[in-house]
Amino acid sequence: MSALHVGVLALQGDVREHLRMLEESGAEATSVRRVGELESVDALVVPGGESTTIDKLSRAFDLRDPVRDRIAEGMPVLGTCAGMIMLADRIVGGIEGQQTFGGIDMTVRRNAFGRQVDSFETDLEVAGLDGPLHAVFIRGPWVDSCGPDVEVLATVDRGADGVHPVVVRQGRLVAASFHPELGSDHRLHRMFVDMVRSGV
Numbered sequence: 003m004s005a006l007h008v009g010v011l012a013l014q015g016d017v018r019e020h021l022r023m024l025e026e027s028g029a030e031a032t033s034v035r036r037v038g039e040l041e042s043v044d045a046l047v048v049p050g051g052e053s054t055t056i057d058k059l060s061r062a063f064d065l066r067d068p069v070r071d072r073i074a075e076g077m078p079v080l081g082t083c084a085g086m087i088m089l090a091d092r093i094v095g096g097i098e099g100q101q102t103f104g105g106i107d108m109t110v111r112r113n114a115f116g117r118q119v120d121s122f123e124t125d126l127e128v129a130g131l132d133g134p135l136h137a138v139f140i141r142g143p144w145v146d147s148c149g150p151d152v153e154v155l156a157t158v159d160r161g162a163d164g165v166h167p168v169v170v171r172q173g174r175l176v177a178a179s180f181h182p183e184l185g186s187d188h189r190l191h192r193m194f195v196d197m198v199r200s201g202v
């Protein structure tokens with residue numbers, strides 16, 4: 003089996019943790035900071051961190067358009083937390099002028115879980131995974147609305163605040179509101195690596 007090269011966008015955020023998770027899931031993982039590095043990978047992870055910073059740096063490093071082009075060509079991408087925001091076609095609660103790579107027909111709400119509970123952990127049922135996934139949310143977004151081509155793989159029930167998608171997939175783009183790179187559960191990374199390997 004030939005090696006699968008998965009990059010982690012290394013402008014800001016949880017880069018090292020994703021590299022480790024990907025390696026432990028059977029991929030060869032490298033950080034991506036330059037266009038040449040982007041060209042050498044089969045798939046990309048956009049980590050959690052701060053979406054406004056990732057947006058600004060991606061433009062400063064001339065990576066924004068190349069990432070958008072690769073997404074348009076079908077490169078698989080896993081976006082987590084701020085990375086989910088970067089994959090959204092639309093944002094609520096962004097700062098003035100904030101841009102995304104886009105690709106998933108959804109509107110995400112930044113810092114959606116509110117001040118009291120902006121960081122919390124829960125056990126999530128995720129479609130396709132065997133048993134609940136322990137999910138760490140750190141000022142994460144949720145999906146306010148999404149188009150018909152978006153598959154919702156997990157939701158969180160916030161009681162009076164409603165039920166909101168927190169893991170979604172559209173084609174070869176997967177986005178999660180939380181931080182699957184924290185802890186020791188590799189199943190979301192493995193699902194992504196398997197998806198990239200199988201080419202569907």
Ligand SMILES: NC(=O)CC[C@H](N)C(=O)O
Nearest residue numbers: 050051052053083084141
């Ligand atoms: N942990 C995270 O990635 C937080 C995301 C952050 N609130 C943002 O808007 O980018």
